[in-house]
Amino acid sequence: MAGRLLNKVAIVTGGGSGIGEAICKRFAREGAAVVVVGLNSDPVRDVVEEILASGGRAIGYLGDISRQDTAKSCVKAAVDEFGWLDILINNAGVFPATAELDKYPVDALEYMIKNNIYPVFMRTRSALPALQKSKGTIVSAGFEAGHMGSLMITPYGATKAWVMTFSKGLAVEQAKHGVRVNCVGPGPIDTAWTHKETGPMNAKMEKNTVDGVPLGRRGTPEEVANVYLFLASDEASYVTGATYFVDGGVTISTSLPGEDVPSHLKQQPPQHLKLAHRKAGNAKVREDATASMS
Template sequence: MNRLQNKTSVITGAATGIGKATVELFAKEGATVLCADINTEEMEKTANELNKNGGNVKSYHVDVSDEESVTNFANQVKEEFGTIDVLFNNAGTDQEGGKVHEYPVELFDKIIAVDLRGTFLSSKYLIPLMLDNGGSIINTSSMSGRAADLDRSGYNAAKGGITNFTKAMAIDYARQGIRVNSLSPGTIETPLIDKLAGSKDEEMGHKFRDANKWITPLGRLGRPDEMAKVALFLASDDSSYVTGEDITADGGIMAYTWPGKMLIDNEWKEDTE
């Protein structure tokens, strides 16, 4: 407990999923948490609940893909807090778009704008608030930034960019005492997964989760709180000598080259029930 005591943390994409779980965990660990998202209604619900229980959480409407929105937010944070200690660039979006020759340009631009450009803009305008005292930056990438998915080239490009952008930032700011790492989740039970693949109560959502049970060595989807714990490690002094790394938390998917025997081994599939 109290691993982030007296630290000010900014979390983008804070309203739902991994972002929300991280807000809750960071607040419990003693941080002042500044939540940024376009979904202010959900953020405010979380903030109010945490503040009732002794937390110190504030919410801000921010569109990370919009430079003016990000600069206004950074200026407000500077005015209210002066400096920050942790930046979790977690905001992101995803959607299938078909093969590259079919892929809508506007969809590609949107995903790049939110996921990759948003990480750049938030870093560019908030890093100055970390230069004097150092700190930790965590960028949400994905296992899809290390390997590819069918019909999701825009997301693959954005997340692959984030993974390498993280390494560039780690080199740029190491001598200022700013550590920069990326977190690459696998498939996590979030509202975004419900939107992409269907909820647990829908037939397609049920089929999607069943498929992930056997293809994931741990036999299930991940939980947002599990990702939040990895983010906490990277944000805290527990990872004081870790920078430029991409930590993949995917239940083991990236540990194998291809499904191989898993495709025909019924015992493997039955073990996940």
């Protein structure tokens, strides 16, 4: 293990699949003890077993983290198992629908408020006392559409804009306690969400999503996890209140430049993490994520 997070303890929500799986495995390779958090139907146990088999330290936590009692219980589990908490990664989220606003399902909006906003608030609120003791750090998942807006996913982008603004305010508020707060803003990443077969996009949206990337391809979960690693490490000790976009240039583009990228440059770089659950993300309404938030 390289040791950039040696002796650190991290909670990673949505850690059973997609970008969350990559974060958990990347952190574990760098020496962190990881609490892999997910819903009952997520492959959390598989990820924990894979980390343990590779010599890392990890435990799983299953539950609906939009609930205050569950959020508190998860933090307690981390501290009870490993002694303290240094890092909170608010990665969990859902992407259940695409449509123009007048046709957008109301229940999909309610589902996103519950699973994209409430968990960030509840988990952060519950973790702050422990993070203040350790002078720790929080990194949450924004999105490029939360910065610039995007057609057909306006409500989803709005939930991510909330996360990004919440993080900026929290960074100012918690600086006096030594707690850093930042965001990562992924663009089109090679997970369940950006493929028409496994997510809510149709064929046209999928094509435009990739063609709109100046680098001409989807990013990989590992490429996103690398940025989470930097922000969670002591290397980012003077970084707070920032959003780091990992989007292949989407937020600076106004056309479909990916169409002009030659095929050999569209190839993804070699990956070093074995991600068995890369396309198991929350891309539809699931019963274990629809319960009451109270």
